[in-house]
Amino acid sequence: MIGAGIVGLATAVALKERGASATVYERGVPGQGQSGGQSRIFRHAHDDPRLVALAKSSRLIWDEWADRFGVELVSEDGVVAMGPTAERRLEVLQEVGGLAVRRIDAGELRERLPILGDFDGDAVLDERGGSIRTTAAISALAAALPGELVADEVLLVRPTPVGAVEVRAGGVTAEHDSVVVCAGRGTASLARGVGLALPVRTGAHVRLTYDVRGEPPPMLACLQDGSGTFGETGIYAVAEPGNGRYAVGLSDYVDAPDGGLLDPAALAQLAERATAYVERGLPGLVPEPVDVRHCWVTELPWGSDGVAVWAVDGMYFVAGHNLYKHAPALGRALAAAATGDGLLDELRPDAQLGNATARPMHR
Numbered sequence: 001m002i003g004a005g006i007v008g009l010a011t012a013v014a015l016k017e018r019g020a021s022a023t024v025y026e027r028g029v030p031g032q033g034q035s036g037g038q039s040r041i042f043r044h045a046h047d048d049p050r051l052v053a054l055a056k057s058s059r060l061i062w063d064e065w066a067d068r069f070g071v072e073l074v075s076e077d078g079v080v081a082m083g084p085t086a087e088r089r090l091e092v093l094q095e096v097g098g099l100a101v102r103r104i105d106a107g108e109l110r111e112r113l114p115i116l117g118d119f120d121g122d123a124v125l126d127e128r129g130g131s132i133r134t135t136a137a138i139s140a141l142a143a144a145l146p147g148e149l150v151a152d153e154v155l156l157v158r159p160t161p162v163g164a165v166e167v168r169a170g171g172v173t174a175e176h177d178s179v180v181v182c183a184g185r186g187t188a189s190l191a192r193g194v195g196l197a198l199p200v201r202t203g204a205h206v207r208l209t210y211d212v213r214g215e216p217p218p219m220l221a222c223l224q225d226g227s228g229t230f231g232e233t234g235i236y237a238v239a240e241p242g243n244g245r246y247a248v249g250l251s252d253y254v255d256a257p258d259g260g261l262l263d264p265a266a267l268a269q270l271a272e273r274a275t276a277y278v279e280r281g282l283p284g285l286v287p288e289p290v291d292v293r294h295c296w297v298t299e300l301p302w303g304s305d306g307v308a309v310w311a312v313d314g315m316y317f318v319a320g321h322n323l324y325k326h327a328p329a330l331g332r333a334l335a336a337a338a339t340g341d342g343l344l345d346e347l348r349p350d351a352q353l354g355n356a357t358a359r360p361m362h363r
Helices: 006-017 049-069 084-096 105-114 136-141 184-192 264-281 326-337
Strands: 024-027 038-041 079-082 101-104 125-126 130-135 149-151 154-159 164-171 171-178 180-181 201-211 222-225 234-237 245-250 289-300 307-312 315-320
Touching: 006 136, 024 079, 024 289, 038 049, 038 222, 038 234, 038 326, 049 084, 079 084, 079 105, 079 184, 079 245, 084 101, 084 125, 084 171, 101 105, 101 222, 105 125, 130 136, 130 201, 154 184, 180 184, 180 326, 184 315, 245 264, 245 289, 289 315, 307 326
Parallel strands: 024 149, 079 222, 180 315
Antiparallel strands: 038 130, 079 125, 101 125, 154 164, 164 171, 201 245, 201 289, 222 234, 234 245, 307 315
16 A cells, blocks of 8 residues: 555555555555544535445444444534535435435524524435544554554555566565555656556645534534535535534635645635634634644546546556545455455446446446
């Protein structure tokens, strides 16, 4: 594995489950790149039913991991979504079936999200959604890999004449049977070294954390607000452990081709918009940020939830955005591919997983 974010760690653990050895190269602290921060939203809702199915599989593995490691990994507070996107995705969720999702009225919305301002419409509740305990997840997975983590920066990967894959890092040259590259924005550059041009759009976004006013509520659902009621149509927000803090961000991001922000001031403007939203829509929060998380975005052209794996000569290059929730199932799929069971058709680039208009592949 190249990269010890959530996908790399999940893949390494899945390899060990299959009886294979695993080496994970990471130039920084595990889980502190695109996987960084205190929390993420687990949601089943997507426009593509194939992603809903992937999320269903992942949710079961999150539970399995929680039992195995003895720690809560996804909160039980659910996810509430407001606006036309939520209504559209509810139809997809119902089409896939087997999910505890339903419309709720303003009264139940207030119970599940007491920090929200006045909202008269219905919302969609994903009961098995919740806040992913990211630091607990990274710590548990990393602890399950004693001796497998190599603190070094990988410069290149390449196939060898004998069918292996060579990895060259700062202080290491090694050969492996296969290599899975899940290095965030570093994936595309490693792929270029073997002749692959990944169509990844790179950007940066920000989310801010705010204190909850008064005592933390016993229930604090995650939020996706596309309604426009409070001035924004792309808000996501998630509670931190203990429900005393709430992180808020916008789906918008600032383009950063080749790792350089085209408009550096725009990142600060996104932060200002998040705080303005808190002032209007989340009166149960103190509208003064107590923490900030800037994060890279690596988005594929067919959608903000798109994901794909490019496979060549025993190397697997993973790209996409909003992958944290899918990491358990994605890791097992990658481990299966790396040990010779083949890559799922849905994960191949021409399947365009995350594009609701793409047709299922039949091979």
